[in-house]
Amino acid sequence: MKKKNPNPIDVHVGNRVRMRRMLIGMSQEKLGERLGLTFQQIQKYEKGANRISASRLFQMAQILGVPVQFFFEDLPQQATEEEGGFGETREQTAIMDFLGSSEGLQLNRYFAQIKDARIRRSIIDLVRSLTQSESN
Numbered sequence: 001m002k003k004k005n006p007n008p009i010d011v012h013v014g015n016r017v018r019m020r021r022m023l024i025g026m027s028q029e030k031l032g033e034r035l036g037l038t039f040q041q042i043q044k045y046e047k048g049a050n051r052i053s054a055s056r057l058f059q060m061a062q063i064l065g066v067p068v069q070f071f072f073e074d075l076p077q078q079a080t081e082e083e084g085g086f087g088e089t090r091e092q093t094a095i096m097d098f099l100g101s102s103e104g105l106q107l108n109r110y111f112a113q114i115k116d117a118r119i120r121r122s123i124i125d126l127v128r129s130l131t132q133s134e135s136n
Contacts, residue, residue, distance in 0.1 A: 007051070010049075010050075012048075012072075013052060013071045014045050014052070017045060017046055017060060017064070017071065018046040020066055026064070028042040035060070
């Protein structure tokens with residue numbers, strides 16, 4: 001039997017759940033506990049393997065302190081038949097994957113805490129120079 005790929009919208013919503021949960025420092029276990037679920041069920045939701053019902057999404061929004069529409073923000077509007085999913089480039093997909101990762105969330109959280117614009121610009125310049133030296 002062929003394994004069914006998750007729906008791209010379910011994956012997007014799951015990524016947004018994971019991103020918000022991690023931004024507020026909540027574990028999968030704690031979110032599951034508040035919802036009356038196991039952490040494994042939260043993992044399945046976050047991967048898009050299981051679809052989140054409307055009532056469950058509403059509960060998650062309340063627990064995570066966001067409006068329900070938060071989970072649908074930045075949702076690409078059109079899917080392309082060629083790519084079999086959203087019309088995102090590989091670079092966009094890689095960026096979204098990184099932003100949803102633990103390292104991406106940590107980097108964003110700490111970077112946002114830097115108040116001095118010159119320091120933020122210096123960090124961007126440093127990262128750019130590091131990537132350029134790796135590609136040479």
